[in-house]
Amino acid sequence: MIETRQLVERARRGDAGAFERLVRAFYRAAYAAALARTGNPMDAEDVVQESFVKALERLDECDPDRFGAWLLTIVRNRAHNMREHERVRAGDPLETMAAAGPDRTDRAVEQHELGAALTKALATLPDVQREIVLLHDLEGWKHREIAKSLGISEVMARQHLFQARRTLRVALGGPEMKEYLHG
């Protein structure tokens, strides 16, 4: 936390190195929040990129000790705006996933397919559950941090995570997926 505070203060003075460290440190959390709202990896990337630039513009408004939660609020707002915009543009989110090019290895293709299946399964979750499972299982946030970021109780965060995982397992119900999920 102290380091984040220092990085924010340095970034406020225009230190590019400090800002890049913030980007690297908070990218996955921001991506998780964006993916939870957009349901589309490419859109989530766009949202995260725009959000970091916007965050830099408004960095003076941020409490350096709460940078992560503050950033995620920006991400959610931008993702929400994008989703509203996208409503007029029908499309299958999975088609916009990074395409598996001819030179990609089997491993990469497998990862791509797993990613696509997970994205599809995540799409079956309510926004809040999607964000919680992504922040917890992808980014490694603690329930306390998630609860604070979303303005809910820790108990509620745990319940949402439990529900989300159960729904995901049902959605990823194929035998290959079971093998993958249980390693």
Next chain:
Amino acid sequence: MDDDRVDLRPLDPTRDADRFARTVGRIMAGAAPGLVRRRARVTPIGTVVRWWRPTLALAAALTLAAVGVLVEVQDTAVATEPQTAGVAEALGIPTAMSPWLTSEGPPTAAQVFQALQEAQ
């Protein structure tokens, strides 16, 4: 509950290091103008540039206030002068002597002589 986690690593945007590096590069490129502006703000020239507008606005406000006070004082002075003359006139004091009412020292002999001559 935590042992039951779903492996979401295929969705990890930092998993492909090259791709992530490009993504960070794009963010940094987008943030570059903002960072330049922020750096400029902390240099002495940047500080002057940042403060000259509010300083100018403050100077203009002070000037307006000063002008207002001067006008007020002037109006008061103008209003006071005839009042002194009016009082002197009511008391039957010759007009030439009325400035003595507001002067700090006594009149000189020459002034008294001149005032008496004018009164005749």
